[in-house]
Amino acid sequence: MSDIIYPKESVYNIIPREETPTSKPPRYVSKFRPTVLQENNSKKDLRRTMGPSEVEVPSPGQYLKKHSKEPKLPESEFSLKKTKCTCTAKKPQVPARTDNPPIIRTKRDFLKTVECGVPKKPQPVSVDSHKGHKQHLETSGLVPKYIKKKDFGKIPEYLQQRSEEERRAQEEYDDFVREQREQNAMxxxxxxxxxxxxxxxxxxxxxxxxxxxxxxxxxxxxxxxxxxxxxxxxxxxxxxxxxxxxxxxxxxxxxx
Structure with a gap:
């Protein structure tokens, strides 16, 4: 204020003035600082090493053995070693003299029946390539079996319904045109x-x-x-x- 009122080259500036020391305000310290330090120190040594601090060391006799991890079937109550072969079923009775003896067929009889039997008819096939590729004639599409159906040659119902809808739409359009023509008639x-x-x-x-x-x-x-x-x-x-x-x-x- 004195500098503004009086210039620097003034008589009043010859007298030395006392300098008042400026004091700094105290540094700000948070009131939560002790709590933060305590929480930081409490969580510092939780995971110093990998894994838990105390680990049980396996004994030398508990090593991994061969086929130890393969699945095993449960033991059945009646194993083959324990069961004994006991024939409890009764044998058939001795046939009487009046009974007919059983017929025993031999290889010769089988050959006779094969020779005298009716030969098997070959299944009809259709060959559709020069390399001999064939397929069953029934499923090849060459057999006219669809003409024997009851509804062969008839118009399906959905086509009849579509035709009816088209005819109805055409009639409505013709009526509309006729009405417009009558209204616009001169x-x-x-x-x-x-x-x-x-x-x-x-x-x-x-x-x-x-x-x-x-x-x-x-x-x-x-x-x-x-x-x-x-x-x-x-x-x-x-x-x-x-x-x-x-x-x-x-x-x-x-x-x-």
Whole structure:
């Protein structure tokens, strides 16, 4: 403040002034510091080594033996070594003299039956390549077995349903077109109506012509010129309609 009021080259600056020492505020220390240090020290030595600190050392006699990890079947109650062969079933009785002896077939009898038997018919096959590839004729598709079905040659139900839906949609579309055509049909104008319309057009033309004849001879302002042009255009349009009605006897008018 003194520097601002008084310049540096002032008489008041000759007198030395006492310097007041500046004191720093105390360093901030968190109140949770002791708790953090305690938690850090408590968790420091938990995992100093790999695995748990105390491990049971296996004994030398508990080494891995051969076929020790293979699955073993449970021992059955009746093993072959313990069971003894005891024949408890009764033998058949001795045949009587009146019984027929059993027929014993030999190899010779078998050959006789084979020679006298009916030979087996070969299964029909179809060969479809020059290398001799063959397949059963029944599954090859060459046997006309599908024509013997009851519904052979008949139209499936889904095709009949689809045809019916198409026919119904076509009928609805034709009805819609017919209604639109009837609504948009043009009306024939009779002779009396044509004469009445022609008379009305002529009367309108006479009114416009009378108004046109009443215009001033000197047309020097834009409004007069625009009014004259408007009357001329309206008269020309009425004249075209009158000529059209007089030329044609048959006239059709749209209803819209």
């Amino acid at each position: 009306k024939h104008l009779s002779d009396e109506e044509r004469q009445a319309v022609l008379k009305g057009l002529k009367s309108n033309w006479d009114k416009l012509h009378h108004e046109y004849q009443g215009l001033s001879l000197i047309i020097d302002t834009p409004s007069k010129k625009a009014h004259k042009q408007r009357l001329e255009e309206a008269m020309e349009e009425l004249k075209t309609d009158i000529d059209l009605l007089q030329r044609f006897k048959t006239i059709y008018i749209s209803q819209h």
